[in-house]
Structures are given as structure tokens and as C-alpha cells.
Amino acid sequence: MANVTRRIFGAGVLVTGLAAGTRASWAQGEPRRGGTLVATWGGGEPQACYVPSGGGSSPTFSSSKLFERLGNRQMNGDFVGELAESWKPADDFKSYTIKLRPGVKFHDGKPMTADDVVYSIDEIWKKYAAASAMTDYAGIEAPDAATVVMKFGKPIPEFFFASLLCGNVNYIVPKHVYAGSDPITNAANNAPIATGPWKFKEWVRGSHFEYVRNEDYWRKGFPYMDRLIIRYVRDPAGRAAAMESGEIQIGVFNPVAPPDIKRLTGTGKFVATPKGYEEAVWSTSLECNMRNPIFAKREVRQAMFHAVDRNLIAKTVYYGYARPGTSPIFSPNKEFFTLDTYKTGFDPKKAASLLDGAGYPKKGNAPRFSVNLLAAGWFAENGKIGAIVKQGLEDVGVAVNLTVPDRPTSIKRIYTDYDFDLAISNQANPSEPVPSTTQYYTTDGIKKGVPFRNASGFSKPEMDALVEKIKVETDPAKRKALVVEFQKMATVEAPNLPLVELESITVASTRVQNHSNDPNYLGASWYDIWLAA
Numbered sequence: 001m002a003n004v005t006r007r008i009f010g011a012g013v014l015v016t017g018l019a020a021g022t023r024a025s026w027a028q029g030e031p032r033r034g035g036t037l038v039a040t041w042g043g044g045e046p047q048a049c050y051v052p053s054g055g056g057s058s059p060t061f062s063s064s065k066l067f068e069r070l071g072n073r074q075m076n077g078d079f080v081g082e083l084a085e086s087w088k089p090a091d092d093f094k095s096y097t098i099k100l101r102p103g104v105k106f107h108d109g110k111p112m113t114a115d116d117v118v119y120s121i122d123e124i125w126k127k128y129a130a131a132s133a134m135t136d137y138a139g140i141e142a143p144d145a146a147t148v149v150m151k152f153g154k155p156i157p158e159f160f161f162a163s164l165l166c167g168n169v170n171y172i173v174p175k176h177v178y179a180g181s182d183p184i185t186n187a188a189n190n191a192p193i194a195t196g197p198w199k200f201k202e203w204v205r206g207s208h209f210e211y212v213r214n215e216d217y218w219r220k221g222f223p224y225m226d227r228l229i230i231r232y233v234r235d236p237a238g239r240a241a242a243m244e245s246g247e248i249q250i251g252v253f254n255p256v257a258p259p260d261i262k263r264l265t266g267t268g269k270f271v272a273t274p275k276g277y278e279e280a281v282w283s284t285s286l287e288c289n290m291r292n293p294i295f296a297k298r299e300v301r302q303a304m305f306h307a308v309d310r311n312l313i314a315k316t317v318y319y320g321y322a323r324p325g326t327s328p329i330f331s332p333n334k335e336f337f338t339l340d341t342y343k344t345g346f347d348p349k350k351a352a353s354l355l356d357g358a359g360y361p362k363k364g365n366a367p368r369f370s371v372n373l374l375a376a377g378w379f380a381e382n383g384k385i386g387a388i389v390k391q392g393l394e395d396v397g398v399a400v401n402l403t404v405p406d407r408p409t410s411i412k413r414i415y416t417d418y419d420f421d422l423a424i425s426n427q428a429n430p431s432e433p434v435p436s437t438t439q440y441y442t443t444d445g446i447k448k449g450v451p452f453r454n455a456s457g458f459s460k461p462e463m464d465a466l467v468e469k470i471k472v473e474t475d476p477a478k479r480k481a482l483v484v485e486f487q488k489m490a491t492v493e494a495p496n497l498p499l500v501e502l503e504s505i506t507v508a509s510t511r512v513q514n515h516s517n518d519p520n521y522l523g524a525s526w527y528d529i530w531l532a533a
Contacts, residue, residue: 031513031530036227038247040239041522042254043378044407045232048189049203053128054169056451057253057428057522062209062230064523066107067194068172070098070117071165073279075519077334079162083112083172083195087165093155093474094138098165100146104218106174107199114142119175121150124183129169132435132445132453133160136471154472157479159335163432168280168523197223197527208232217527224530236380240264243507249531250508250515252276252522258319261507272507276521279430281330283498284313284322284385287414287423290457290495294369295421299358301494304422305344306351307392314500317384321505325498327487328440332501333431336483342491351396367399371421374403376410382424385499389424416449423455427498430520433483438467440496441486458495 046059050067054060070084081087087098104112118140126134138151164170172195177188191200197219198211208231213223231248233239240260242248244267256264264270288295288304295301310324324345329337352362360368371393375386383404390400405413413419429436439445442464445454466486473479491497506516511532518524 029532031224031528032532033224033530034226035531036229037225037512037529037531038229038231038249039526040231040233040242040248040251040255042236042239042251042256044234045206049200049209050171050189050192051169052124052173052183052189060168060523061252063169063171063192064196065198065211065228065230065525066192066196066200067169068196068525069166069170070172071162072524073162073166073519075275075278075517079166083117084165087161089156089158089161093157094153095149095151096156096161098148098150100148101218102146104195105216106195107193107214108174109216110174110176112172112174112195113145114148115145116175117148117172118142119179120172121148123178124173125167125170128183129171130164130167132439133164133167135444155474156472157474157476159476159479160432160434160471163430166279168430168520196525198228198525206232219527222527224528228526236260243270243509246509250506250512252506253282253504254321254502255507258321261505264507268510270507270509272505273516274503274505276506276516276518276524277504278332278519280428280504280520280522281332282426282428282502282504283325283330284379284382284500284502285325285425285427285496285498286389287420287425287456287496288494289418289421289423289455291418292371292421294360294371295456297358298493299354300360302342302344302492303351303354303358303396304393305494305497305499306347306354307396307398308389308499309346309392310499311346313385313388317381317388318500318502321503322500323503325501326491328437328490328497329433329483329487330429330498330501335431336433336480336487338484338487340484341487342494344491344494344497348392348396355396355398362397368397370399370401372401372403372419373422373424374405374410374413374420375424376414376426377404377406378410379426382426386424389422389499411451414455415451415453418448418455418457424499425452425455427452433486434467434471438470438486441490441493442467454496456495458493460489460493463489463493 041061043058046062050063051059068083072082085099085101087096089096121140136152136154138153140150142148177193197214197217199214201210201212203209208229211228213226236257240256261272265272288301290296314322327341375382386402390402393400414423440454443459447453470482513530514528
């Protein structure tokens with residue numbers, strides 16, 4: 001194993017090399033080689049196998065089995081090297097030296113070198129995959145074929161930098177495939193060439209991806225299996241039936257309805273676990289459009305959250321596989337979460353009082369005002385939540401027009417047209433809050449036409465200044481205090497807060513071994529999974 005280069009006690013940061021087979025294991029007995037694993041997830045088919053800008057969880061699921069990152073985070077919180085062996089900051093934290101792993105080849109047999117890393121960071125990360133995280137990026141150089149140095153205009157905290165290397169789609173791509181093209185439209189996005197344990201074989205649209213074992217993988221002896229198939233089934237009931245019949249062996253991110261989870265595990269042939277989502281905690285959020293003068297008033301925004309019974313949503317919509325949200329930093333986040341925030345819990349009387357004080361009193365049977373509530377159509381649960389939010393708001397005198405558009409229409413209305421007053425949407429955030437969480441609250445997060453950013457239009461100089469401090473604070477304790485302050489301000493201002501945090505579940509046949517051993521398992525490479533006889 002490569003040497004440990006740096007550790008920050010109290011922040012839980014460890015940078016080291018990753019030897020083959022060192023991951024936590026659920027395996028029983030000696031791993032069995034060969035066979036085909038069929039997997040699915042609780043969503044739809046992606047627009048492309050690989051989307052350089054991200055594109056959501058579906059292309060992340062399909063691309064992460066082929067591509068790899070410079071680093072990865074383990075279940076215990078340690079950061080480890082993947083395509084990088086190690087990384088180390090300069091004394092002023094304005095540059096980081098990255099040592100690359102030798103002997104790595106792309107699926108077409110060409111070696112991975114520093115040129116590929118420089119191209120990936122300059123042309124893919126900076127422009128697409130991590131643009132919002134690399135605002136202070138000042139360039140990259142390669143002193144030799146096995147080393148790159150990333151430079152920044154400001155000090156960059158170690159936790160932030162390690163998280164950047166582990167970013168969901170911050171992959172290393174082959175320069176010889178992408179250079180000179182538009183990465184967004186490159187045909188290789190639908191048949192990728194990468195470094196990962198699985199090689200692309202075919203995509204049968206409307207059905208499945210088929211991947212085969214990378215015989216020349218840098219982790220010698222991996223993967224164990226011959227084939228990995230990612231199959232898309234339109235509805236949860238269909239996935240449950242396919243799993244029960246043995247056609248699908250594992251499903252991630254709530255692949256079946258909660259009653260079917262209990263039914264399948266009750267047979268003794270399946271297991272269900274919430275493990276593997278620690279770095280991809282999902283929430284269902286409520287966003288207030290401050291372009292509407294009504295929601296420009298803070299008291300009105302606060303009232304929206306006090307009017308909604310979050311416990312009811314968790315119990316009835318998610319069958320208990322959710323918990324009420326309290327902060328934009330989610331409760332499993334051991335580094336930064338705090339309970340010391342403004343409380344926006346269910347309190348209809350307080351909601352009514354806030355609306356009265358904001359100048360919207362109740363007058364007889366007439367509503368205080370009317371709102372258009374959009375429940376984004378990418379998850380079926382959002383429409384059910386919309387009905388609960390509608391009822392809660394009507395109970396405090398707000399008239400609601402609820403719509404549940406399909407996915408493309410939802411994205412256009414929320415993030416391009418800003419055609420909503422309130423929107424029920426979803427977020428999946430890692431432990432590092434910048435920019436994945438903070439971009440929903442900063443002025444620079446307002447990017448018309450870019451999904452999953454600051455659609456509310458919230459802009460406050462004090463918040464922008466606070467986030468700038470978080471970005472450059474290199475002392476872990478001081479940085480945590482700043483993130484706590486961010487949570488307090490965000491909950492008081494209430495432009496966009498989680499209604500519930502989702503407890504994502506993986507369901508797998510008892511034959512599937514060594515799964516759910518990565519804190520972002522949907523986006524993991526699955527190099528060490530295997531099937532018992």
C-alpha cells in the first residue's frame with residue numbers, strides 16, 4: 001500500500017493509496033469467480049451512458065462502472081487514492097501535488113498518463129463536471145508523466161480538495177478520445193472508453209447496458225465476475241417482480257416500493273440495507289420562488305415550512321424510510337451537521353401568525369393568497385408529497401394550484417423558466433457542502449437553465465460572504481464553525497429547505513456478496529462484487 005501522506009485529526013481526512021481488496025466486506029467465504037450480475041436502480045434510463053456535466057443519478061450509475069476518479073472515500077470516512085496514489089498540499093494550500101498510479105490502461109490498451117489527467121481537469125472538470133467547485137482554479141501542470149500540480153488563486157481546504165477528487169463524475173477520461181471534440185456530444189459518451197473494472201459492450205436502448213470484465217484492470221484479480229448488466233424497468237412493481245423471479249439480483253436507491261421491501265426480505269432470499277448512501281444523502285425539498293413578491297418576505301417563506309407536516313410525509317409517503325429535515329446539511333453528515341438552527345417544524349398556528357404579520361391576514365372564506373405548487377415529476381413520491389403540502393397550506397388559508405409535470409417539463413419550468421411559486425424537488429448531497437449544498441443559497445448559484453442550482457433566486461450579500469469564507473478556511477475547526485453559521489442563516493431565511501431526508505435502501509439477493517461497501521454505492525465501480533453459487 002502507498003504511504004500515508006497526510007491526516008487531519010478531528011476532520012477525519014486520510015489520504016493514502018488503496019491496495020486491491022482492502023474494502024470492508026460482507027462476503028461469506030472465498031469469493032467466487034465468473035457469472036453475470038444483473039442490477040437495477042429506482043429510477044429511469046439515462047440520456048447517455050456518460051454525461052460530462054453530470055446529468056443526474058441515472059448516468060452516474062451507468063458511467064461509474066466504467067470510469068474512475070483520482071480518489072475515493074471509504075465507509076470509515078478516510079479518503080484514499082484511486083487513479084492517484086497520493087496528494088499533498090503546499091504550505092500555503094494554494095497548490096496540490098498529485099502522484100498518479102502507474103500501470104493504468106484505458107480499455108483500448110493505451111496507458112493513462114499525466115496528459116489525460118491535465119486534459120480531464122482543464123477541459124471536463126473545469127468546464128462541466130466540477131465548474132461550480134473550481135471557481136478559484138488557476139491551472140494545472142505536469143512536471144513528469146506521473147505527477148500533476150493543481151494550482152488555485154486562494155487557499156483550498158484539504159477536505160474540500162479531497163472531496164473534489166472524489167466528485168461524483170470527476171472522472172479521468174482519455175485525451176486521445178475527447179481532445180478536439182465537443183465533450184458533450186462526443187459519440188464515446190454512449191460507448192465509453194475508460195479505466196474501470198468493466199468494459200462497455202452494448203446499450204440496448206429501453207432495456208439495458210451490458211458490460212464485460214476488464215481483463216487488463218490495474219487492480220489485479222478484479223473484477224470477480226464476467227459480466228455486469230444494468231437493466232431498466234419502468235416501475236417499482238416491475239422491478240420487484242423481476243427480482244423475485246431471479247432476473248435481477250440487486251437494486252440500488254429504493255428499487256421497489258416499501259411494502260415490497262418487507263415482502264422480499266421476509267422470504268429469506270433477499271436482504272435490504274441503508275448502507276452505501278452516506279456520501280449521497282437524498283432529500284425532498286421545498287423551494288420558494290423569491291421572484292414572486294409574496295415570497296420575498298422571509299416570514300412568508302418560514303410559514304410555508306411550518307404549515308407542512310413532515311412527519312406525515314415520512315410515515316405515509318415513504319413508509320418510515322425517511323425522517324423530517326431540519327437543515328440544508330443533512331443529519332448523517334458527521335463533519336458539519338448541527339441541531340442549533342432555526343426550527344421550521346410543523347406548527348400551523350405559527351404559520352398563520354407569520355402570515356398575519358407579513359400582511360396577509362385571513363379575511364372570511366377568502367384565501368390569503370394563491371400559489372402555483374409544482375411537484376417535480378422525476379419521482380412518483382413527489383406528487384403524493386405535493387398533495388400533503390397543498391392540504392397543509394390550505395389549512396392555513398393559502399390557495400394552491402398543484403401540478404405534477406413530467407421530468408423534462410419539470411426541469412424547464414423550475415430551472416429555465418422559473419415558472420413556479422413553490423417547487424417540490426430533490427437533492428443528493430455529499431459531506432462537503434461547497435458547492436453542492438451552498439450553491440442553492442448563493443448568488444453565483446443562480447444559473448438560468450442549469451438544473452439543481454439556486455432556482456429560488458435567493459441572494460443575500462451576507463450569505464455570499466460567509467460561503468466565501470468557508471471556501472478558503474483551512475483550519476478544520478474554524479471551517480466547521482462557519483458551516484454551522486451557514487446552516488443557521490439558511491434555516492432562518494428559508495428559501496429552500498428539506499421537507500424530509502430519505503433513507504435510501506439497497507435490496508439484494510442473498511447470493512450477492514461484497515455490496516454496499518462504499519458511501520456512494522450507486523456511483524461506485526463495483527469492482528469487488530461477486531455472486532455466491
